[in-house]
Amino acid sequence: MTIDAIDRRIIAATQAGLPVTAEPYVEIAGQLGLDVEVLMARMRAMQERGVIRRIALAPNHYALGMTANGMSVWDVQDDRATELGAQVGALDFVSHCYLRPRAEGWPYNLFAMVHGSSRDEVEAKRAVISDLLGPACRAKDILYSTRILKKTGLRIRGEG
């Protein structure tokens, strides 16, 4: 999955978001000195290749009342981990879902971020995951965030 210099400039110009004006792609194309058809074709191609996951509106889940979240972690049998991880990721209350290596004193290989309007709701959703994993899960835990210590966006530069 590679991107060329023009794709990179398109990413740099749109990573903070699209203008909320009648012709956002025309506006971006103008900034980049590209024809709007070329810009749209490249964005469609990036979407097909998975470089753009989706073009969408991201609601602020805190503003909409989903103020509780926990990083649920699971020790899932290796030979079932890919299949079960895919099922957990597809749940509508899971915002991130990854397999990661275990470590000493850390038996968990499946990480799923669970969101809800309260810790009770997060716990209820965690129970749904637990039921889904069944006996393939040998241990579990959940880590609630108590403080944001640092948060910066991921940004790329337009050149290079």
Next chain:
Amino acid sequence: MRRAPLPPDALDAVDRKILNALQDGFPIAPHPFAVAAEQLGLEEKDLIARIRHLRELGAITRFGPFFDAAAMGGAFCLCAMEVPEAEFERVMTLVNAHPEVAHNYERTHRLNMWFVLAAETLEGITQSADAIERETGMCVHRFPKLEEFFIGFRVPA
């Protein structure tokens, strides 16, 4: 970013319909708001005004393309440390000073500090993590992703 819930009457039914519909996708077209508005039974200019208003309210965090960070080039790694309470602030300052630390959370666990390292290369990740270990004298546990699953996350509005 707003982290407190909006008052219950801040959004009306049309706002909620827009939030629910556009989190699934937004078209690539010369007049994309006209295309999206038609599907919602709205006028183009009303949809634009509503989205601007939702953004001002803090009901929207982002509007536009979501990129696969790895596809854009670069390396990422989730890391965790077990930091004694008495040393937490000191370690936090040392960790946050690294530009490679993209975000950092305190969490309820023996491993109580969790952060993401983002660098141009895998070597950059290793160098940052090693430097944090030297500066703090503590182990940086590294949890790089082995597999990422498609996400069905939706925020009901």
